[in-house]
Amino acid sequence: MSDLITVSLVDLDLAAQDKDAATRRLAELMSAEGRVTDLETFLTDVRAREAQMPTGLEGGIGIPHARSTGVTQPTVAFGRSATGVDYGASDGPAHLVFLIAAPAGGGDEHLKVLAALARRLVHASFKEALLQASDAEAVVDLFQREVVVS
């Protein structure tokens, strides 16, 4: 699945200080790529999901996500933050932020790629590789290699 993520959807020096800013920054990358047609609706949906229960997970990752009408295809934008962004995990801020966008409504088959991505996220080796990645190409390579729909 080559187009889950592209180099333009990677920010290895995520500068945002809080989760709203970080999420917005990544969503803007999606918007610039035409993957999100209605930025504000999408952000509202992500915030609504975040409000139910924070998406930060132990081990320094945040996975803000939503199904939204403003999304054209399953997409992930990836940000790496040296200082960390608080996504509400109990053990501290997230250094790896994955903004996951899924189109609203039917056609669940194509969401399998997101399921495959989610499964990779719990693997320490995947996280470690992302922390070490030297540039955006390396990140995209890693996704292509590891995120495989079974």
Place this chain on the structure above:
Amino acid sequence: MKIVAVTSCPTGIAHTYMAAEALEGAGRGAGHEISVETQGSAGATPLDPAVIAEADVVIFAADVEVRDRQRFAGKPVVAVSVKHAINHAAEVIVDAERAAEEATSADAPVAAAASAAPVAVRSAELGTGTKVRGWLMTGVSYLIPFVAAGGILIALSFMLARIAEGDSGYQIVEVNADVPAFIDQFSALSLYDWAGLMFIIGAGMFGFLNAILAGYIAYAIADRPGLAPGFIAGWAAGIMGAGFLGALIGGITGGLIALGVSRIQVPSAVKGVMPVVVIPLVATLINGALMLVVIGRPLAWVFTELTDWLNSLSGSSIVLLGVILGLMMAFDMGGPVNKVAYTFAVTGLTAEAIASDDATALQVMATVMAAGMVPPLALALASTVRPKLFSHAERESGKAAWVLGASFITEGAIPFAAGDPFRVIPSIMAGSALTGGLVMLFGNELRAPHGGIWVFGLVEGWPSYILAVAAGTVLAAALVVLLKTRFRSADEAALEAQEDAGLFATA
């Protein structure tokens, strides 16, 4: 050991799969066989029934209702939040090992019969009281939108009719007598017609209250097979005049009957149609008949006895009558006791009584309305002053309860009373009794059968009338807060937190 698990989360695109991956990794790492069903957006592939049959233990890592839970009946269950499974999968597996051991160490032949309590949350059994409270709260969380939307529409219709027609606006309720005729003449330019339309829709929603409450209580007990027997019990409670307490009981019996029927061993050829056809059919017949026959006759008797009793009281102390009417109005909000009190007042409010200034009849009407306004107002007050004592859903319905109480829509208190009857009902009864006694003492009179603050123009001596309502409201709210603070278990707080999370489960 053989483990099966179900993972699910509100959005169904991330946590569901992460939890599955984490559990699979931890389970295999500990040397177990594990199969996970991901109930996410990418379509769930159900677990093979043969795999479920062989499993020693079931893990639910779910923040939303697990679909088709009855497949796992009789197995030891470990239930955790989906995030907990992601963060601490190894611990969850250890919990599962322990739960499986406990289940096998319990008497083996009994184990099959002991499936009456299939869900052991994190291997610690919940008390019966807490379990019942959990069922009630599920019912209430589905009930709230109906109470809030229906109640506010009715309140708005009173308000608009008051603006359009002045003091006689309360007569808006008459539009419900012949809806097609009203719709036929509906004019989009008439404020009164809009008020009528709102009243019809609001009253229509209120027609669902008992069914929704009973249906979803049964659903909480028996999952989807419980819906049909639950709904029929709610409907029966409605037409037999048993009110929400009847619906509450019918919901519980409906759920338990459905659960019982689902436990009956059947040939595997029939198994497939059990949840869809056989359980609902059998349980609905039993529960419906039970509600109609067993509840119907005693209720009719209660109606007559109470009415006779009230009539015999009219001669004695009028303040005592006020107190009793107050107690009755708050006891079951729309149920038989409330209805006797309300009917007693309305039948006294004849054209003659109004024309001839029959003080007793008009005071009884004033008492009944004031006492009926207290329960929702008191719970609105309590949930505003001490929000921590209420679940998220209750706090939200507390906001609507202000409007509902002010408009004499006593049903606004039902979600609170149905979720926690033993603490809420005595409190609001005390408050309404105080209000009822005070109104009689002050001698307020009312010349309309409903409308709340929208007919205060028709109340004799409205400043003291407001004082009476306020006094009862404050007393009832204080009692609710006191009872909820003094008798509150840790189980319950956890349950409410869980319910809060569950509310968003529909995403």
